[in-house]
Amino acid sequence: MTDTVEPPVIKPPAGEPSPLTRKDFVSDQEVRWCPGCGDYAILAQMQKILAEIGVPREQTVFVSGIGCSSRFPYYMDTYGIHSIHGRAPTLATGIKAVNPDLTVWVITGDGDGLSIGGNHLLHCMRRNVDVKVILFNNRVYGLTKGQYSPTSLPGHRTKSTPMGSIDYPLNPISVAIGAEATFVARTQDTNTKHLQETLRRAAAHRGTAFVEIFQNCVVYNPTAWDHTTDSSVRDDNIVYLEEGKPLVFGRDSDKGIRVNGMIPEVIDVDSNGAANEGLAVHQESLDNSSYAYMLSRMQHPEFPLPFGVLRCVDRPAYTDMLVDQVQQSIDSSDADLNALLHSSDTWVVE
């Protein structure tokens, strides 16, 4: 990253320095992804930031579905469930409803989370269940050996699309915003610092934090993210979002995004990149999600891809409200089981 645009450093939540190290989060299971798989990098950074944040291991639960990415929980020395295909958000909801003090992470793939599991993800986000959903997007089904996925590009030839895919892909970020998500971010497996900071931000959000990670499946879709990883082009293809800062990008920070009507356009900016008129200024916490949605529509190659936190707003988490209603009931009424049984016309036989 030295000779390129430095991704913005997002501040970790304040707190004591953590006594934990990355190793504390490494389980005793042998990691079994293909050599070179992007999953390794994500695993390492997750272990690292969790240690830094310092949430105790025992307070942390990783829940996944099925897919290469979904093996993730086995490698984390926390509580974990490797569940069934697409259903991780539902288990996570149950866990949080029972114990809202736990920090729950959902690990999913583009197939697990958007194909079979799309509906659960949608409802998890709209309810704003307090879980962090990390979607490993490699635009392919890895575990089942290379069929196309809901994020595969049109024309993509795979085992199940020998003449090229005719499915129009989902944009995970647009879906999340359309589903009322309160926290939506994007980052990349090998963009180490940015990945770390994004995970930190997700960890700090109370509510569903949805993070799309561009992840490299070296076996079945190795070129999917060349435009955001190849050092000769990536700076022209990524715009890093920073709260309150204009949307400026390019190797020499010489391009920016202006919004015309509702339509974004790329413009040249002043070499110092600072106070250019008309440049969009990033605001992640707008109540109205239209701006975040517009950002999500910036797609390669017409636009740089927004990296970072597109949206972060406060809304009470479903699971917290659930527990609140229960607590309110407990506090305001007398839970007398015997009285409950008698709460209907009764008669006595002597």
Added chain:
Amino acid sequence: MTDTVEPPVIKPPAGEPSPLTRKDFVSDQEVRWCPGCGDYAILAQMQKILAEIGVPREQTVFVSGIGCSSRFPYYMDTYGIHSIHGRAPTLATGIKAVNPDLTVWVITGDGDGLSIGGNHLLHCMRRNVDVKVILFNNRVYGLTKGQYSPTSLPGHRTKSTPMGSIDYPLNPISVAIGAEATFVARTQDTNTKHLQETLRRAAAHRGTAFVEIFQNCVVYNPTAWDHTTDSSVRDDNIVYLEEGKPLVFGRDSDKGIRVNGMIPEVIDVDSNGAANEGLAVHQESLDNSSYAYMLSRMQHPEFPLPFGVLRCVDRPAYTDMLVDQVQQSIDSSDADLNALLHSSDTWVVE
């Protein structure tokens, strides 16, 4: 509708006058909704516009899931399937893939289509399967007697939410736009002409046409749409979308929508309502869906609700492309079954 804003009349597709009448589409089954249910009005208008459009009855298939609304196909004298809860779009996809000449309508409810069936709807829309999806939104589960639904408002007390709902509702239009739908519209059961025109427009779209109909469940949620039906307030609560026309509304057409940044705002407009500076002008066919998304975020009571076609763009329908690929293969290669069986190393035993 006489003393109020006339909803714009959308032109039906050109064609011969149809020899069919509404009665041709009435089946011999007794209609079994509650007296006063909004479903009756939708049924009547559907039968009417189909007769007018003149698609032959035998070329028409209605597919539904389960719910009060999903009884619809029984009452249409066309081909029909009353399938299982939430799955109608999947059956519709199979039908169209086999016979793209059929006109296929999916009838669904807010529970059927957005709760259990959310994922199928999502994938149907992103693929742009050539079906018309009519979602009867009554913000409640009718058939199962009154539990809340994914579109019920926060705080809504129902049998399953005695302390009020804590689920944040889905906005069906936002979901559709986030799921890459090519045609998205909204109308109301009792807004007869507008309903007709909207159904016509949907019928004319090649690809997934998604129509949300505000529908009155007189038994379990009778006040849900008072703000858009009560003649004393409805004109302040609806903005009718007309292609190329500014967004003006109000009983006296004295209010309009201006977009500031990405955020809409209500402004007063000149009494003749015509050429006010800064008023948003409706464009349904913008390639970028951000404008349509912004419209979908206009919610009661801050904003008038957009009625009409929010978005209508061309994109090849999945089912047409599927059949194209097959046809291309048939045309360009020799389908010799015997050669296929032999397409591997063979040896001969004599």
Added chain:
Amino acid sequence: MAEPPASDSSAINTEMARLMDSVVVRFSGDSGDGMQLTGDQFTNTSAVLGNDISTFPDFPAEIRAPAGTLAGLSGFQVNLAASDIYTAGDAPQVLVAMNPAALAANLSDLEPGGVVIVNEDAFTRNNLRKAGFESSPLDDESYLQGYEVHRVPLTSMTRAALDDLDELSNQQKDLCKNAFALGLAFWLFDRPMETTLAFYQEKFAKRPQVVKANTRALKAGYAYGETTEAFQSRMSVPTRTDDVPPGTYRRITGNEAVVLGLVTAAQKANKTLFYGSYPITPASPILEGLAALKRFDVRTFQAEDEIAAIGSVIGASFAGALSVTASSGPGVSLKSEGINLAIVMELPLVVVDVQRGGPSTGLPTKTEQADLLSVLYGRNGESPIPVIAAATAAECFDMAIEACRIAIRHMTPIFLLTDGYLANSSEPWLLPDLELIEPIEVEHRTDPNGYQPYLRDEATLARPWVLPGTPGLEHRVGGLGKQDVTGNVSYDPQDNEHMIKTRAEKVARVADYLPPLEVNGPDQGDLLIIGWGGTYGAIRAAVEHSQSEGRSVASCHLRHLNPLPKDLGKILSRYRQVLVPELNMGQLSMLLQARYPVRVVGLNKVQGQPFRIREIVSKINDILT
């Protein structure tokens, strides 16, 4: 019935009445006519008075099908008795028919000589047509022959009674005609009106006009009975004199009993109750019932579908709650993949299947017992799971507790089967002494020393239930093949076979904890009837009837379907023949034949309706002659 009516023409089948020592009344009318409420009040009053009671409501699948049609009928049958009864009765002796459709649909069920009360006002041309009559059956002697028919102008008399209540519209007044009918019924059966009057006060507390209207209509109906000479006699079912266990009673439906049983189990286990479910008929009332009990730390989650429901319940169980889901046929199918995960994760949870008429969407509001094989075998791979079933509405309380107890003790998901009949019908329930219900022991290991996720209890083979949040016991579980003890993923052939056998053995050992089976009747003999689930009442009544006729018949009712009780084989071997009545095509029959060296005769019915006692009696007669 204690006092048979005097005249011949009104001769309610006294033989049957004496036999069952009871009267069966059916109310039938439009869904909007308030028949369920009417039936409920009539039943409550009788129950409080000291009759044994049993009810059977029968709803249409539509919310409100068009008024006046057969499809729109809603029925409520109640059986009142001076001694133990087991069902809502085979055939009513009294029918209250609010319109022509109600008459058309129910007359043929009536006992010969039975009493019919019709709302004469509803016999309009329009209504007659909707019910399929060309002309009024009231004018057709042959149609009504053999019954004692009372034509009562219910609507107009109600209106007349409420004439001066100006604040109410005619439509609102007409709604009170069920109160009039109820008043008449109270008179006819010599029942006091107090319970119902109090009910009106409470239910319509905020609308005094409505209280007034209903009160007046009720009393007018009663007065009508008293003043008119139309009725040849009143009927009186004496209060119970048989050996009724002393204590406080209430009426309860199966769904209500499940709700109370689950809450009780959670309290007995000292646990949060998590209930994740998706609405479906006839299971939704469990969700609705529990949603109102948050004060007992009950957390209900209306999921987006049944798959999410079972997923949430697995998560909740992992997190340490007593976790339950319920559904009916189509929804239960959707849960199978999740249940299999729970089986392999070896987590405790309860799945209630309120069986309804199938297959597919089937008959959503009707009853059936055809999910037995599906819950036993409807999952990929070898995946044994305990299955228990409640025999009566009130027993749903005990069986809900039993399900929770087994789930936790054996660390396993479990099915509790009820059905549409049990769910909605009601019977008296002797309120239990809560002190006497044993606590449900729960142990959450906290000691990291030597901990392994699949270390097993010697007796039950249960693995430890560890709560996330416990330091040092972090572990991962999932659905892949695994090694015992460590729980590590393993594709080793021996590990796989060992785990499959171990899980099977774990479930088999549930049988170590079962009480001996009870046989109702002779210890050995000509015929043994094996039943399960909601057919208990009909079987029991039929068997007692046959026994009273001197037949060598016994019955034995299974609450535990998997594993089967250990003593079942021996019991089966002591009778010359075995009959298995089921509301399916022979599912338990198949299981018994596969497992025991016995050929069984099935009595099978799939009509969406419970057995009638006489159907079983007649089958017994067939077999034994």
Added chain:
Amino acid sequence: MAEPPASDSSAINTEMARLMDSVVVRFSGDSGDGMQLTGDQFTNTSAVLGNDISTFPDFPAEIRAPAGTLAGLSGFQVNLAASDIYTAGDAPQVLVAMNPAALAANLSDLEPGGVVIVNEDAFTRNNLRKAGFESSPLDDESYLQGYEVHRVPLTSMTRAALDDLDELSNQQKDLCKNAFALGLAFWLFDRPMETTLAFYQEKFAKRPQVVKANTRALKAGYAYGETTEAFQSRMSVPTRTDDVPPGTYRRITGNEAVVLGLVTAAQKANKTLFYGSYPITPASPILEGLAALKRFDVRTFQAEDEIAAIGSVIGASFAGALSVTASSGPGVSLKSEGINLAIVMELPLVVVDVQRGGPSTGLPTKTEQADLLSVLYGRNGESPIPVIAAATAAECFDMAIEACRIAIRHMTPIFLLTDGYLANSSEPWLLPDLELIEPIEVEHRTDPNGYQPYLRDEATLARPWVLPGTPGLEHRVGGLGKQDVTGNVSYDPQDNEHMIKTRAEKVARVADYLPPLEVNGPDQGDLLIIGWGGTYGAIRAAVEHSQSEGRSVASCHLRHLNPLPKDLGKILSRYRQVLVPELNMGQLSMLLQARYPVRVVGLNKVQGQPFRIREIVSKINDILT
């Protein structure tokens, strides 16, 4: 084996070899080592040469688990024979082990005295550690005692052979070591290299350097065998001399055969083939195979999940296509609600269940037969469905056609069961004469006169299959209870029972169309073995072995599991004992016991692996002595 090796120390178990008239070779190495390709080439060459062959590949569940580990091993076993064989062999006589993990995992499977060829270069400290060795087993006499071990420096010799190919990196060169190993195997078994050389030419047509490298490595391996004196003898399996039906043969796996069978059925029915499915191991290759056959009007749809897949197939069937879906365990569970709808809609469609190790996610790449009860009963309500199962990889072709034929003739969904073993293993297939396959008759009613959606064919009880688009035949169908003939929604008790019985009878009548069962062995006797599905080969081989030892044993293999063939009961009654070997805990056993007056002995195995012949032989011996 024709020529047993001369020396004692290399004594391949000649008794076994004679018995099976075959040699079993296993290749094992890292997933990245190209073992499947090596095995394929070895097999093809032998098949083309005229051996009978049978293969069994064994993959890891991970895509590419870390190199050198046990988890990362990929194996390929082939059985070559001079006469009919039925399985890939119980135990290899020759093992090619590309690294220490391969040796560790496979050595114990080897026949005593078997030949081991190891890649000596791979026995590095690092690899040894990954395989769990403290020191090299090659230096441990006791570890390898009883085997003929050849330490071949495969990697370095391959590098040496490719030394001057400058355009290739060392890494690329190392990938050719499987070609070297294959060359050595060709020499050892006296096989020609032509087939493989031609394969390299074709496969790497665009990369001549790679062709060159592989060609050289292959030849170098062959030359190594010829020049070194390390091998005591070559082995030669003569070409088949037994009665092989004449014709053209190819190798085929079960999944390939399903693909070809479905396409053939569609052509024979003159129909579009619609295939809607969601990827899952081991069923995905069916989707991939069909996706490449669009030229036959095959329309494949990769759905968003299995529920969407079955939904799409129901829609496609309604619209008139021959409609098929396939999945494995977890995915099949998800289809149950949809299948029930198809049962009630009475539409033809085929569901292929490629069974894998369960329950839950289980052992995705391994085989099992434990879905039988689940496909029979895993739906709410009474919902009978025909179930058939293929016995061998090649037979999957015929059974796919049979499934389509039954579905269409009887207007019903149907299950075709295969399994992970059949799906991936291969055997020779005598290519059928397409002319001799009977057309599948399809009738689509177009006459509106007297049309009713549930009018039934007298013989089969099938309802008419009407295509939307047909004027005058518009109709509505769904999952609610219905009336026969009209298909109108009905909650009538009698209608409901009638429909349930009618659908059951319709499925039962499939048995009217089944050929008589074949019994392999004496017409009556001491023991009958009943098998079903992919265990055919092992059972057949075991029975023939036992027969050759003079035992009174016969076998009978069921292709039709529901309905069961009518003659099965009679056949069962003619033997003193019945043995049912299954890769489950006794599912068919249970069905037979429930249905016939017979007690059966089960031989059950749930290890993710097929039966070995000797396991069955030894069970036969147990029973008969």
